[in-house]
Amino acid sequence: MQIVALSLSLHQVKVIAGLGTTVDVILRNGILKEGDTLVLTGTEGPFSTQARALLMPQPLRELRVKNAYVNHKAIIASQGVKITGKDLEKTLAGTPIFVAKKPDEIEVLKDEASKVVSSMLSAIKLQERGVYVQASTLGSLEALLAFLKQSKIPYCGVNIGPVHKRDVMKASVMLEHDSQWAVILAFDVKVEREAQEIADNVGVKIFTADIIYHLFDNFLLHRKELHDRQRRQHEAMAIFPCKLRILPNCVFNTRDPIVVGVVVEAGLIKKGTVLTIPSKSFVDVGVVSSLEVNHKQVDIAHKGVEVCIKIEPTGGEAPKLYGRHFDHTDLLVSKVTRESIDAVKKYFREDLQKGDWQLFIELKKIFQII
Structure with a gap:
């Protein structure tokens, strides 16, 4: 069996006015003749067609000039050639082309073409x-x-x-x-x-x-x-890690809603954060509904910032009273869960810094989260 392999890198599919779909190839070895049966790889797998015409540019002529090609009966390696034929629009550029000299070679070469492409993709x-x-x-x-x-x-x-x-x-x-x-x-x-x-x-x-x-x-x-x-x-599920210390001179309302000034000792505080007190058997103080810094509403406050927060009762919980259930000596922390930590990791990872992740580790131990 004689196989004529054409260059993979220079094999192109083009539509030329007056010629239809053509393929540009480099003949590496052997002789390619007009009427030879070609085996190509198509969009739906390998297929065969006949080389209707073998075209090469006329000497000293610009390729952009109409009718600039000369038809040849045979092409001897090694040189480029433009081929016309049926169904060439299905050809996948960059795949190998084989020449079948006998009818019984066509199926064998189709298998070979499939293996070459599969090998390239699997690599x-x-x-x-x-x-x-x-x-x-x-x-x-x-x-x-x-x-x-x-x-x-x-x-x-x-x-x-x-x-x-x-x-x-x-x-x-x-x-x-x-x-x-x-x-x-x-x-x-x-x-x-x-x-x-x-x-x-x-x-x-x-x-x-x-x-x-x-x-x-x-x-x-x-x-x-x-x-x-x-x-x-x-957003509602993602509870960020935080530690808050109440400023004793900044208690503005002691009950429903509780309004106090705090300093963020670690982590970050945002609206929607549920606050609890580990030192008081994890009593839930409530959920943060708003934050203010210098009398301006903010969505989030980071470590070191003094912020005024409004705390409202969580659903189903009786309102807590500042001075009875807790005071400025108690440390407030965000009530994190396994689900809230996973939500932060997956959707809000870029919002946290290294120290925030360390606080997460500390809170996981406090809340005994595995």
Whole structure:
């Protein structure tokens, strides 16, 4: 069996006016003849077609000039050639081309073409969690993966050619783990209508672009919007770690609501924080409904800040009285749980500093959280 292998790096698919879809290749060895049976890798797998015409530019002529090609009956290696033929629009650029000299070689070469592409894709190191990447050629796929690696964005699956239903189903697996990765980055490829419909139904986001940077920017914007939405959804559950010391000369109201000035000794305090007193058998003082610094409303106060807070009773709890249930000698801490800690870790990690995490460890021991 004689196999004519054409260059992977210079193999391109182009639409030329008057010629239709053509493929540009470099003939590395042997002789390619008009009418030879070609085995190529297509968007739906390997296929065969005949080389209808072998075209090369006329000597000393600009390629942009119309009718600048000369048809040849045969091409001898090593040189470039433009080939016309049926179904070439299905060809995946960057994949190998083989020549079948006998009919019984076609199926063998189809298997060989599949193995070459599978080997190339399987050599790409994938992560357990990440985006799904689709590109028009192996070269553009490698370029996109290099950019994602540099940007520290993991990828769990790759493919070349248009986005099909099977690609969406593979990407949808990330919905069970982390929805931010349930994304297909489709670079310079079409998305089949059925694939887009399924993606919309199951919740997979497909981004398409002809420029890598645009694809990257669209994905980052999507991830930020998703993260912001998740933060809003889990804001009530996320209790930040804090230690508060009441300022004895800043007690403005002793009951329902309690209004006192405090200094944040550690961590950070925000609206919605439930405060408790470990030294008084973990009596719940109430929930922080507002904060003021220098008579201005704030959403959060960090370590070292003196802040006036309003504390209202938690649902179902009898109002606590300053001076009876607690006073300025008692340390107030945020009432954290396993669920609230997990919510902070997952959705508000960037809001905490090193000292805040150390306080979390201390509070976990106080509340005996495993």
